[in-house]
Amino acid sequence: MSKSSSSNLFTVSPHQDTETLLVNASETLSSLNALTCNLAFDLDASQRAIMLGIQQMAELGQLLIDRALEQVSPSPEA
Template sequence: MIKPTPNPPQRLFTVANGISTEDLLVNLSETLASANALSCDLAFNLESSKREELLGVAQLIELAQLLADRVHTGFGPATTAA
């Protein structure tokens, strides 16, 4: 039997309340570093366009890592580009 509407998404993971912002950012940073290492390791076992695609994903992960690190270390008041 085919249902007319799909099941709503199920929440598999949650973040516990009471964790400091700094701890959350550290965990985020470590998770991104792990994802980057995994994607790079996998990419180097591929060839051609699939390798390039996965290296592109690794680059996006690295960008997210840089953003998370900037938030974590703080960089003073926001400035606007001239």
């Protein structure tokens, strides 16, 4: 397999609108958050701390995307 073909394994359609991209990114980070939280408590203390650090970074990304999504498509009560 050539390097160029492996770099296109996962692609995002260039025709997707911003709201769709943000919603999908938000859902992906939400899943990552749940996975890391669940896994963290199966690890020893030092590995748990690392996993919870990853979880916190995912949560921060989630907050940033949620804010961007709110700016792109405000909720009716805002």
